[in-house]
Amino acid sequence: MIGHRSRLVVLAGPTAVGKGTVAAAVRAAHPEVWISVSATTRNPRPGEENGVHYWFVSDEEFDKMIAENDLLEWAVVHQRARYGTPRQPVELALASGHPAMLEIDLQGARQVRTTMPDALFVFLKPPSWxxxxxxxxxxxxxxxxxxxxxxxxAREELAAEPEFDVTIVNHEVHAAADELVTLMMQPPTDL
Known part of the structure; x- marks a missing residue:
């Protein structure tokens, strides 16, 4: 799969559905998959590391990234902190031919749909409310x-499921991660 431009996979879903946990399981089992690290203005949670879980930046740094068009997408999430995807690492990963994934919120997925409509949009859904x-x-x-x-x-985010190409129900993290990787490895015409 490496050696040609790859297709971007966008993973989104409601808060607490396990997007980060599924992405971490993909990262652990499939190091060949490149996963974007988002920038955020929120404070780190216990155990989170700068540059691993997120790029933790100040409001001023985030403003500069927006002004310089350094973000592929960005949004205010939960009416508090801003999150965004640094553009250059995504473009480099896709150009290198590595399977590439964004793990982002619904607002960001909608922006990427506009700028990169050929991406595969995957909705991660909980087994129940x-x-x-x-x-x-x-x-x-x-x-x-x-x-x-x-x-x-989360109620608003769950209502957006029809906007996505594929839905994965997160009954169990490793099963959801395996299903996601299987989708990533399929040629676009198979979906």
Missing amino acids: DELVRRLVGRGTETAEERERRLVT
Whole structure:
């Protein structure tokens, strides 16, 4: 697969569905898959490392990235922090022929749909609403107010499923990651 321009895969879904966990499972089992590291203005959660989980930047740095067109997409997420995908690493990964993936929110996926319509858009869906709530509460990284804000957003995000090319239900992380990699390795005409 390496040696020709590859097709970008965009993974999105509601908050707490496990996008980051599925992406980490893909990264661990398939080092040949390049996964973009997003920039964000939010503070790191416990255990998150700059440049590994996100590029943690100031509002001023993010403003500069927007002004210089250094972001493929960006959005304000959960009415708080900004997130965006640095453009140059994506372009380099695609040009190198590596399987390439963005793990982003719905707003970002919509922007990428406009700028890169040939990408494969994959919606990661929870097995149920109750499971999504359990996962959000269980991770214990947000205040009660933040959880409520994220759940309001999650309902809107779940309604966007028809905008995507393919849906994967995240019953189990490794199964979802394997299904995603299988999709990534198929030629575009097979989908």
